[in-house]
Amino acid sequence: MTGRAADRALALLSPIALLALWEGLSHAGVLDARYVPAPSTVLGTLAAMTRTGELPYNVAVSVQRIVLGFLLGAVPAVAVGLSMGVSRSVRAALMPLVSAIYPIPKIAVYPLIIFYLGIGEASKLSIVALSIFFLVLLNTMAGVLGLDEAYVRMARAYGARGSAVFATVAFPGALPSIFTGLKLGMGFALIVIVGAELLGSDAGIGHLIWRAYQIFAIDVMFAGLLVTAALGWIATAALDWLERRVLPWRA
């Protein structure tokens, strides 16, 4: 108990200590405020942007893109991953394609996607979906393949066939791996959406940072980074919470 409380205190203390050091260095004049604004300045900027509605709007745009793109990529990835895990022939047919496409940095495909789908929302959702699809697929498949043969034998001994084996063994058994894939994917989704918004967008956190660069608003650039970090942290916490709800049988 004390150990966990101490861990939590340390986890809070280290970022606070870093911010305090940064603040102190700014006030002492070691850090030039024109290039590196003090944390208090960045927080002030954040507050001002929140008041004007600029920040909430851009965050909402990015969050919506991540959530929808995530669903668009994860749902088919789980379905295909399960079939590849269960069926040897599906695996044989699709694995070469997956192995070839998986290592391509997805942001490199973005110009092509823009060319096909235009600069609007469709291209943003697609790049997020694409960036997590293979990650979730491979983790789902690995989850099924890692399941002990004994579970399938047990299910079959009690009369489960085809879709029943899928629903009562393959899917629940692979869920822990699926969650690993989703958590890794969440990080990728964030990286890719901010990147895509930097490249071409009229809204979103990435757009906010890019526009700030163009007008040399250094404090706004830092504010954008801070918000991105916070988003990543919240997304991870949300997935952890969901995992505990969906997998009560673990830990």
Added chain:
Amino acid sequence: MKTAVLAQPGVALAASAVTHAYRTDRGDIPALREVSLRIAPGEFCALIGPSGCGKTTLLLILAGLPRPAGGTVAVPPAQPGRLASAVVFQGICTFPWMTVLGNVEYGLRMLGVPRPERARRAEAELRRVGLWTFREAYPRQLSEGMRQRVSIARALATDPAVLLMDEPFASLDEQTRLVLQDQLLTLWQEQRPTILFVTHSLDEAARLADRVLVMSARPGRIKADIPVPLPRPRGYRDVRRDPAYGAFTARLWDELETELERRVP
């Protein structure tokens, strides 16, 4: 080969001339050779043999998975809401992602038994094995012995004509094993299910069964079929004090020892 449905009266489970082989990249390895056996309704039959002799393979073939390469298997006819044969596995015997209740209801769910009846039958079996208060728990939260009781309850809930048990107590400690043996004996006395019980323990076979089938080294065949000469009920102390028990287990070892020697290359 086809799995025949049993027609003869007085036989609950039968195999005749069952032959099977494992498929490997380097060709087939014979696993079972001309195995024939018959088990009467209500009989408690033990199957022992050297490890790797095909005991588990035979048990799975009797359960209908997989089909044997040769020979026939006769199982009781299917009835609605009732499994012809239910298997109790060793080691991994529960689904970790289902609650205790979910595990016990599993067979009934697959049989398409309606929900209210499912709940009623699962409750009865969970109470019998003394785990009703743990119905919402997950297997991870239970001891190995409790998990094995869950899997026995799952088998019994399907009201099987034949109970196929594959070394169900092998991974338990000695004391837990004795307790579960007692519970199984009580259950068998009350309900008289037909049981085929695979074990590597001579003591277990002698204490539980009416008859012991001894298998040879691979490829397995039934080399001896010996009735157990001990009176019932078989309380642990009574059995251990009975001189016939020592003589019987010694006899089993005679049969087995030669097979173990044969197995060593």
